[in-house]
Amino acid sequence: MTQVSAQEGSRTALGTLLLGELLIGSVGVFVHESGEDAVTAVFYRCLFGGLFLLAWGLARGHLRGVLQDRVLLRGALLSGVLLVLNWVALFAGMARSSIGVATMVYHFFPFVMLILAALLQGERTRPADLLWTLIGFAGVVCSADPLRIWRNADANYLTGIGLTLLSAVLCGASLLMSRQVGKKRPFALVMIQCWVGVAMLAGFSSPDVFHAGWHWGWLVGLGVIHSGIVYVLFYSSYPRLPVVTIAVMAFVYPMVALLLDYLIYGHRLVPLQMAGLALIVLGTFGVNLKWVPWPMRHRQACTQP
Numbered sequence: 001m002t003q004v005s006a007q008e009g010s011r012t013a014l015g016t017l018l019l020g021e022l023l024i025g026s027v028g029v030f031v032h033e034s035g036e037d038a039v040t041a042v043f044y045r046c047l048f049g050g051l052f053l054l055a056w057g058l059a060r061g062h063l064r065g066v067l068q069d070r071v072l073l074r075g076a077l078l079s080g081v082l083l084v085l086n087w088v089a090l091f092a093g094m095a096r097s098s099i100g101v102a103t104m105v106y107h108f109f110p111f112v113m114l115i116l117a118a119l120l121q122g123e124r125t126r127p128a129d130l131l132w133t134l135i136g137f138a139g140v141v142c143s144a145d146p147l148r149i150w151r152n153a154d155a156n157y158l159t160g161i162g163l164t165l166l167s168a169v170l171c172g173a174s175l176l177m178s179r180q181v182g183k184k185r186p187f188a189l190v191m192i193q194c195w196v197g198v199a200m201l202a203g204f205s206s207p208d209v210f211h212a213g214w215h216w217g218w219l220v221g222l223g224v225i226h227s228g229i230v231y232v233l234f235y236s237s238y239p240r241l242p243v244v245t246i247a248v249m250a251f252v253y254p255m256v257a258l259l260l261d262y263l264i265y266g267h268r269l270v271p272l273q274m275a276g277l278a279l280i281v282l283g284t285f286g287v288n289l290k291w292v293p294w295p296m297r298h299r300q301a302c303t304q305p
Helices: 003-024 027-034 038-060 070-096 099-106 109-120 127-143 146-151 155-181 186-201 215-240 243-249 252-265 271-288 294-303
Strands: none
Touching (some): 003 215, 027 099, 027 252, 038 186, 070 099, 099 127, 099 155, 099 271, 127 271, 146 155, 186 215
């Protein structure tokens, strides 16, 4: 491959990833506009997303031999349960706080992955990563608007923050498990996870959804766009981009969510929450890009023989 072809491929991958991040940023709007409860919204996200991924996977040949891959099936089953519960908790948290606040708190999940990998899988954690995790957690605390909680302890709002933190933990655990089993077959993994969600929630979805209305458009979009097209875009672009680009682009999602939450629903962040967002971004970059703060670099240099 020539250098020009490689550059064109990178630009295409970057555009693909950007489109995926822009689309996923609207997931909260689709849930809210559907008017359905969290469980019902997740059920139809899984159903329509699963149908799209099944058709796409069959057409592209990504599902050959899936039923014989027991390791993949077992991992997809367990991680799928966690992923579906994560979606339910996140959507319930959004309904009780706001799309913007829940999205910021939810972005603590990369740090959850780091902590769980160290505790459960024995992965070595650098002291710098622990520092970035603390900075990210401080950002989560700020983004939850602690002054509002202190002045006016709204039980519903507190529940929303708690559910969103729970969703971040579930997401981190699901992604950590998925990382182990889905490296070679990510599309098959996501498709199976969607069908796990269908099986889990079929008996709990509200029957009130069965009437003509615009809610079907939002529910179909929630599945086809946010669990179908978005994952195709993500997994098509990841192998062709460096980690630094993926880490930077990941923050298009919360920025879009915050913008839509303000433009559509009038939810504006206070300065403390904006500072919290900045800390989350800083902490995430520090972990993903393996930054080492200057005092730590200086100390390491001094201790080397």
